[in-house]
Amino acid sequence: MKKLKFLSAIAFGALLLATSNVQAQKFPGLDKSPMDLASFPNDYKIPEKTAKVIYSRPQLKSRTLNDLAPAGKVWRTGANEATVITFNKDVTLGKTKIKAGTYALFTIPNEKEWTIILNKDINSWGAYSYKEANDVARLNVPVTQAEEALEAFSMVFTKGDNGIILNLGWDKTRVAIPFTE
Template sequence: MKKLFLSAFALLAINFASAQITTPQPSPTSKLEQKVGLTDVTVAYSRPSMRGRAVFGDLVPYGEIWRTGANQNTIVTFSDDVKIGGSTVKKGSYALYTKPNQGSWEVYFYTDTNNWGNPEKWDDSKVAAKLTAETYQLPFEVETFTIDVDNLTNNGASLGILWENTYVEVPFEVPTSEKATASIEKVMGGPQAGDYYAAAVYYLQEDKNLDQAQEWIDKAISMQKEPPFWMLRQKSLIQAKNGDTKGAIATAKQSLAAAEKAGNKDYIKLNQDSISAWEAQ
């Protein structure tokens, strides 16, 4: 009887240990993705709710560093370098920390994102940007902590922090003008060496208009200060396929010399084999 009781108890314990109950998170996670100009901005954070509690000045004390959310770090990611509070912030991910005060907040973009809440020891050298942000009193209450990207323009936006009856605006600038200008100049300036090279190789592979392929590969090579061995290799193949064996041998020898200089054994052998084959014709 005792053995039967122990067996039943063990079975119950195993079933209890293996049971998995799924319940809602008190502060559910959220991920916001927003394109600002030409820059991708992502915010990943947890969202606590008021639940009848007074928040700022009580649950979140004034004058103390706050994780700006719940659980692990609130992380803001920029796909380009941006400007925040007069500082250039390199593209990448940052933990968002704040120090709420009445009337204004101090906002910090912190390079160490692997903290659960506040760092054990605050390190000023890890502050990529800091600014004092304005706060606004809302005419209504926001039950659940919210971060949004507001005031969108081509050149910037604001991280909007909302909770209780407070709105905090954290403006930032993105490099849309520089990126758009560079893109326009590149396209309007015509194809680049890589474009001519890719087109020439495609025509070679598809056996299409080898004269045109020759023109494109010559254009690509002319745009190089020191033509790379792999580009010269393709030119030699185009010449050979187009019946210019003498030219193909001369170009292959240039590719061979460049490959030897670069220490690329594969292209050394490819060129040596081709030169031998073409000279034997």
């Protein structure tokens, strides 16, 4: 009986220690540019995805798109870590065949067109360590203007004629990136 009480006391002490350890954890608040994900097909009931993109969503907050994504400069296509895009099957961007895998998605914004860049360096913060030598593909796509302004940078996939389109939107700027299958 004494042995059982002793083991119970030890178990209780371990539980108390584990509980106090959990309560001591400090968790950060929400990020100012929360992480988001877009996938295709975008129906959660369909598990087989052709592509998905993971990115953080900066917000204008009385700033201009050019303040946050300067024209003519390589941009991480979001906030925080560089945006990554994963293809679960081979696709084509422009005339470049892209093997299934994960790539960093960089862009070079300009007024009339954006340069879309897929790059091998997937573990980077922002575009600070971007190396053009590691580009897998580049494509220039036209910019269009919408009537509705978006406060937060947004991405969504849609079905294209011969594949999928990754649509980028921020403020009134819209960019459509076609991937053929």
